[in-house]
Amino acid sequence: MSRPLESGAEYARDIRRRRERGFMIAAVVFGVGAVLWFLFWILVALFAFSLGPFVGLVLVLVAFGGAVIPAGTAYLCFRVARPAPFPGDIAIEPEEPIRGQSVQIRVIRHGLGGRAAGCDVGLVAVERYDVQTTDGDGNTHRGTSQAEHTAQWARVEATAGEETLEMQIPADGPFSYEGDAVAYRWRLEARVHRRMRPDRRAVVPIWVRP
Amino acid sequence: VLDVSVSDEPFAPGDTVPGQIVVDRDVSGRELLVALRYIETSPDFKECAVEVVSTPLAQGEVPAGTTLEFALDLPTDALPGFRSEHASLHWEVDAWVNKRGLDPHTRLELDVRLP
Numbered sequence: 001m002s003r004p005l006e007s008g009a010e011y012a013r014d015i016r017r018r019r020e021r022g023f024m025i026a027a028v029v030f031g032v033g034a035v036l037w038f039l040f041w042i043l044v045a046l047f048a049f050s051l052g053p054f055v056g057l058v059l060v061l062v063a064f065g066g067a068v069i070p071a072g073t074a075y076l077c078f079r080v081a082r083p084a085p086f087p088g089d090i091a092i093e094p095e096e097p098i099r100g101q102s103v104q105i106r107v108i109r110h111g112l113g114g115r116a117a118g119c120d121v122g123l124v125a126v127e128r129y130d131v132q133t134t135d136g137d138g139n140t141h142r143g144t145s146q147a148e149h150t151a152q153w154a155r156v157e158a159t160a161g162e163e164t165l166e167m168q169i170p171a172d173g174p175f176s177y178e179g180d181a182v183a184y185r186w187r188l189e190a191r192v193h194r195r196m197r198p199d200r201r202a203v204v205p206i207w208v209r210p
Numbered sequence: 211v212l213d214v215s216v217s218d219e220p221f222a223p224g225d226t227v228p229g230q231i232v233v234d235r236d237v238s239g240r241e242l243l244v245a246l247r248y249i250e251t252s253p254d255f256k257e258c259a260v261e262v263v264s265t266p267l268a269q270g271e272v273p274a275g276t277t278l279e280f281a282l283d284l285p286t287d288a289l290p291g292f293r294s295e296h297a298s299l300h301w302e303v304d305a306w307v308n309k310r311g312l313d314p315h316t317r318l319e320l321d322v323r324l325p
Contacts, residue, residue: 129252129297142255149294174292181257182250182297210290210324 023081030074038067079198086202090190098209100171107156107163121190122153123167125174128183149174175210211237212316214305220321223288226281231305233276239309241266244280251298290323
């Protein structure tokens with residue numbers, strides 16, 4: 001029942017690892033696909049120019065046009081794997097709140113960019129629990145699932161500046177706990193929503209005492 | 211086989227949990243024990259995070275109708291119980307007869323809250 005000091009950091013690493021694994025593979029696959037598509041059609045276009053400029057030009061457009069979609073998908077996957085950092089800083093006081101306690105959340109925002117559609121700051125609690133899973137061969141494995149337990153969000157200005165918010169840790173919510181079969185994890189999170197682009201996020205794990 | 215009851219609920223960390231075990235029918239084993247446990251429960255698994263075990267309350271044959279008193283202390287840093295949609299944490303009293311083969315257990319969930 002002792003508190004693992006690195007529980008929050010381990011949680012953040014966990015999220016990063018899972019993202020990196022899946023989305024980075026997808027980014028590489030789509031990226032390589034885009035390059036191969038582009039090179040193939042450019043080579044064909046070079047050959048086609050000898051037949052006539054119009055056919056060559058059309059094939060150059062095919063090379064660019066066809067590469068845009070997988071290249072864009074590769075970029076999106078890369079950004080999900082490695083989210084753009086939050087342009088600022090967030091902090092909570094006290095750092096180890098007690099359930100039912102009010103907390104002060106300080107949000108420092110540098111330039112959020114013209115595409116910022118809004119900035120949300122929230123306290124999120126997640127429950128993680130071990131489950132038994134069965135693979136295609138009928139072998140059973142012990143895995144971990146998670147679900148959001150509590151989340152409260154506040155909208156702050158999407159412009160540069162500093163703001164202090166007050167929120168309350170729910171008295172009937174979970175306390176931070178790291179066990180063998182069950183864990184409850186809290187985090188402070190800030191998200192800058194950007195039009196047509198992935199959110200910029202900052203996550204600060206926090207330890208909520210019972 | 212064993213009927214467990216406690217009094218003075220709810221409990222707080224550091225409290226003594228007083229209770230009694232009534233033996234329903236004759237039992238024979240090496241010893242009769244009782245423990246407080248902090249249990250993590252997920253949909254498919256159950257783990258014990260903390261355990262406080264008594265000294266044997268009885269040894270050898272225990273005739274039906276015997277009543278055994280016990281008092282176990284919760285740790286001073288005991289966490290409270292908590293239940294969510296998919297998981298729970300709770301304290302329980304577990305009384306069992308240590309014998310050959312499967313030990314018969316009787317468990318009772320405790321209400322532990324912070325003061």
